[in-house]
Amino acid sequence: MAHNEDFQEEIGNNHIATSAVNPLRKDAFEKTDDEKIALIRKDVENILNTLGMDLTDDSLSGTPNRVAKMFVKEIFGGLHPDKKPGSSTFQNHYKYNEMLVEKNIVVYSTCEHHLLPIIGRAHVGYISNGNVIGLSKMNRIVDYYAKRPQVQERLTMQIVQELQKVLGTEDVACVIDAKHLCVNSRGIRDIESSTVTAEFGGKFKNEATRKEFLDYIKLDTKF
Numbered sequence: 001m002a003h004n005e006d007f008q009e010e011i012g013n014n015h016i017a018t019s020a021v022n023p024l025r026k027d028a029f030e031k032t033d034d035e036k037i038a039l040i041r042k043d044v045e046n047i048l049n050t051l052g053m054d055l056t057d058d059s060l061s062g063t064p065n066r067v068a069k070m071f072v073k074e075i076f077g078g079l080h081p082d083k084k085p086g087s088s089t090f091q092n093h094y095k096y097n098e099m100l101v102e103k104n105i106v107v108y109s110t111c112e113h114h115l116l117p118i119i120g121r122a123h124v125g126y127i128s129n130g131n132v133i134g135l136s137k138m139n140r141i142v143d144y145y146a147k148r149p150q151v152q153e154r155l156t157m158q159i160v161q162e163l164q165k166v167l168g169t170e171d172v173a174c175v176i177d178a179k180h181l182c183v184n185s186r187g188i189r190d191i192e193s194s195t196v197t198a199e200f201g202g203k204f205k206n207e208a209t210r211k212e213f214l215d216y217i218k219l220d221t222k223f
Contacts, residue, residue: 120177
C-alpha cells in the first residue's frame with residue numbers, strides 16, 4: 001500500500017500523464033449537471049468544515065455552491081461531449097495552400113494532479129488540403145479540451161488530433177507554452193519557469209516546415 005502511494009505521489013509530483021485520453025468512467029455522464037452540483041457542494045462543505053472554516057459567515061456561506069457550479073459548468077465543462085464546439089469547415093475556394101497559423105490563443109486549464117491552474121498560450125497551425133476552418137473555431141477547440149483536469153502533453157495532442165479529424169489532413173501543429181501553478185505556487189515554488197509542449201503532424205514533421213511554423217509564432221505582433 002505504501003509503495004502504491006509513493007508511486008502515485010511520484011506520478012503527480014512529476015506531472016506524468018498515464019493516458020492519451022482523459023481517464024473517465026463509463027458512467028461519467030449518467031448524472032445531470034444539477035445532480036453533480038448538489039453532490040460536489042456537499043463535498044466542498046466537508047472540505048471547508050474540516051479545515052475549520054465558519055460556513056455561517058456571509059463571505060463563505062455561498063462558496064460550496066459557487067465552487068460546485070464552477071467545476072461542472074465552467075472549468076471542467078469540457079469533459080462533457082455535448083459541449084464540444086461545432087467545427088464546420090469550408091472549401092478552400094481561394095486556393096490558399098500555404099500555412100495558416102493562429103497564435104497566442106489563451107489557455108486556461110487545470111492540472112489533474114493537484115487541481116491547480118495551468119495558464120498559457122497555444123499556437124496552432126495547419127496546411128489546407130482543400131478545407132479551411134473559421135479562426136474562432138480553433139480557439140473554441142483549444143478551450144474545449146483545456147476545460148478538463150489535464151496534462152499539458154495530452155492537451156497538445158488532443159488539439160492536433162481534433163483539427164486533423166475536422167480538416168481531413170495530418171498537416172496540423174500545436175505548441176503550448178504555459179505556467180503550472182502547482183509548480184509556481186507550491187512545491188518548488190519556481191515562479192519563473194514555464195512548460196513548452198509540441199505536437200507536429202504530417203508536413204510539420206519536415207524540418208523546414210516546422211521551422212517556418214516556429215518562426216511565425218515568434219513574430220512580434222503588436223497593433
